[in-house]
Amino acid sequence: MKPSTPLTAAAIATTLAVSANAETPANIARNMMQAVFTNFDAETTQNLLAKDYIQHNPSVPTGRAPIIGFIPALKESGITLTTHRILSDGQFVVMHNSYGSAQLLGADDLVGFDVFRVENGMVAEHWDNLTAKALPNPSGHSQTDGETRISDMEKTEENKMLVRDFVETILINGDMARLGGFFEGNTYIQHNSQIGDSLDGLGAALTAMAQQGITMKYDRIHHVIGEGNFVFTMSEGLFADKPTAFFDLFRVENSKIAEHWDVISEIPAKMAHQNGKF
Secondary structure: OOOOOOOOHHHHHHHHOOOOOOOOHHHHHHHHHHHHHOOOOHHHHHHHEEEEEEEOOOOOOOOOHHHHHHHHHHHHHOOEEEEEEEEEEOOEEEEEEEEEOOHHHOOOOEEEEEEEEEEOOEEEEEEEEEEEOOOOOOOOOOOOOOOOOOOOHHHHHHHHHHHHHHHHHHHHOOOHHHHHHHOEOOEOEEOOOOOOOHHHHHHHHHHHHHHOOOOEEEEEEEEEEEEOOEEEEEEEEEEOOEEEEEEEEEEEEOOEEEEEEEEEEEOOOOOOOOOOOO
């Protein structure tokens, strides 16, 4: 497997096969993020965020004013944004990002998924899960390396159905007898910082959690967003008996799940708004 290279704006646009200036949802979301975290441009940010922007990050008040007001502090902090993957499905855009010098967001370096809903040419809604950057997992993979190329566009809906079936069958209903049917033999590339490659690695991690009395249970899927060979799911459930948001990105190859990235985040009881995590 080739190591990943963070995508530049031009590379992302090429992957999407559109002009970098086209007003596609993916470009609108990307340009807004660059305005906030790279160019620290309040005017452009205001032009790209809807007036009634809906925020689901638990720590940030809803509306566009808090984002614009936070830009000077972000600039002063020296924060950096790197986008590793971006996929688009109708109104929805998923960005797989990492943030350097991100003390203002809660850690020195962060990895996360940012999800946007774009409406009438503006970013109207945002969800995210963030976690601290970790050391490579038992198989040597980071939280962001791996395949970046979008392909198999004609299989988008088929791949979304496959991943939804996997989450519902295995992670929600616990029908482990069907687990092998979702993978090509034992082959499976894993980017979770605690789990190694292959179904054997997954089994070992689940066994270790069980021995520590840690349970992981998905209860509901909120969104399935896909483009070609990449499918993203946003789910909620319990981890270690605490309400948890599960953001998972899957790469599908030959109608089997081939690669997986995730960010898991506890859902706090109190938030800075009334919009909820989802």
